Amino acid sequence: MPATTSPRGTRRGSPQLRLRVGFVVIAMLLSVFGARLVQLQGLDPNSYAQMAAAAGQRNVVLPAARGDILDRNGEPLADSVDGLMVVADPRLTAPDAAEIATFLYRKLNVDYPTTLAKLREHEIDGTEARFEYIARRVPSTIATEVIEEAKRHDFKGLDTRRDPVRDYPAGDVGANLVGFIGTDEPLAGFERTFDKQLSGTDGSARYEVGGGNRLPLGESTVTDAVNGKDLKTTLDLDLQWYTQRVLRQTVEDSGAESGFAIVMDTRSAELLAVADYPTYDANNATASPKADLGSRALQDVYEPGSVEKVLTVSSLIDLGLVSPRTKIVVPPELKREDRAIGDWFPHGTIPLTLAGVIAKSSNIGTVLAADKFKQGQLDAYLRQFGLGQRTDIGVRGETPGLLPPGNTWTHQMQDRIAFGQSVSVNGAQMAAAVNTIANGGVRISPNVIEGSATTDDGKQVGTDHATRKRVISAKAAHQTMLMMERVVDPDVGVAPGAAVPGYRVAGKTGTAQRVGAECGCYDGTDTVSFAGFAPADDPRFTIYVVVQNPGNGGGGGSVAGPAFSKIMSYALRRYGVPPTGTQPSRLPVDW
């Protein structure tokens, strides 16, 4: 036996030595592992843990869908569409820049030279550009198709990212109230005022992926997105469109500067249409001048002129101081302190009834009637009609108008305010005031939001918050209506063009001097307007048309009257309001 073991022993060394060497090697290895363990766990454990978590983990923002802005029938004035932006990495696109640019020009209708420049290698602030926007807000179906086709052509370096599209299907219809969204944020109108409600809250999801698929048993947390709430307005898309087109024709044909028209539901004071001209295309808002992006109907102040006379005389009737048949001797000119008040038409001394004063829109007659007011009475009535206070319907930057405090009124001021000068209003205020007469003396606060909505400033607006308040008696309102009917009479009135054949229409023209922005004085230009309602004995719509500075020298009756008639005719037709079939008022205008 020793003979056989000894040669093996010499080859392998002694077992003891082998064991020792083995232990030393194992100890060295283990100490290397131990050192690495200390390094990983003891020195900087967090960064490794994070790296481990980050590998394969995906954090995704679950975007909240932006609420739509709807008209009263649920038709969208603004809606959101899933969209993508097409972006490029110039380093990868540079080799085929020209082909890719041609391809993108054909598919996405982007500007060829600009796109080509973006696709070529270039530097931005001294560093190589690796990211360029090619097209933004592309509906995702189109963007995905384009990218897939680009892959087929073997174009590299194009990619997409989320970029929701806000679409205004009707373009300029209602744009001045609805507003628009800029590249990243809402910039005007309801979009901005009700942004919190519309935008909702984004959610998030975190999960692990492998090979593009979610790991079934991996970590996964999901916070659902809260979608934005729709905003329902009281506007009527089709009526709004028609009103805007009539207004545009009116402003264009009269060579005017601008104009607005308001259609109000008499019984609820809901605004069915608020048209502004010039307006803008909400899908391409930046192409229009900034001045056209707001709503002139609510943001511009102007003096209402003779339309205000109906408020003066209805207050006088409510106080029982006059009646439509009150006889007034109207001189050619009325000297008041150091100034003279004249009428728009030359006349001698004429005998007019109060109805005649309204039908012929006589300043002198109105001032003589208003002399019956005691100090402060007219002021109190005008404030109850809503002048001097914002309507707070949820339109940004609404002006409160300018009604001087009652205790500062001089005698001359009352004279001027009685026929609508020295007092400034906004369109919605004035429409609501005239609507008070149409609605039998009860003023309803106007509204353009259906239901209830909260502005970003925390104000509650909407039809749920409408208030009703009696301003004048039903009898006074009725008598004022009868006088206003004489305005559109072809024989005695000043605005036969405002009549709607077959219907009883009550209205009042206004031609006011305008205060120039620079001089702060009347600059020789006019604001012409017409406010009225129909059917006069059972009113359904109150319409107010205002045109600023018509270049053809027309007045309220000739410029705004026909526009009123067209819009009213359409509204009556659209809502199926039949004529009442009663006889129009035959109040005497003179004696």
Added chain:
Amino acid sequence: MSTPAMQVRSRIPRLAGSAVERARLTVVPRRRTAAGRAPFLALVSMVLLGGVVGLLLFNTSMQQASFATTALEQQSTRLAAREQSLSMDLERLRNPQRIAGAALKLGMVQACSPAFLQLGTGKVTGAPCSDPNPLRINGRPPVKPAELNPKTKVVRVEASATSGNSAGDTAAGNADRAVRDGKKKSR
């Protein structure tokens, strides 16, 4: 002391002594079974293998479900996007401006003032008519600046031939014009 047991014992005949001797309890040697290890091992392996394969299958099916989820989610996103773009197209088609344009193209006219047909009596209130001054649905084109919109220059040429009847006049005029046109062309 005579317990019943003792009485019973005493009654047993001594004759059965050898039988009693034989019936005495003794420790039985443990019986060695010859069952092999193989079935047990097979069972354990089966359980193990079954567990592993089952787990694998379960995992695979879950993965497959995950693939399906991903694919379906993508499809759902795609379809939602498609639905949205289609409804966007629909809304654009519903734009009152487009409808008005299409209606005019079809030759429809605008109504003047409302007229009503009473369904019960068949009576018509109001006179249906087309609007003599229809609404312009498109804005006026912007006015060109003067440089791009030169005034038309009108040169009045007195007719040279003053005699003859009107037909001759026209013929002469035509001839004249032809000559002028020819000149223009030759220039």
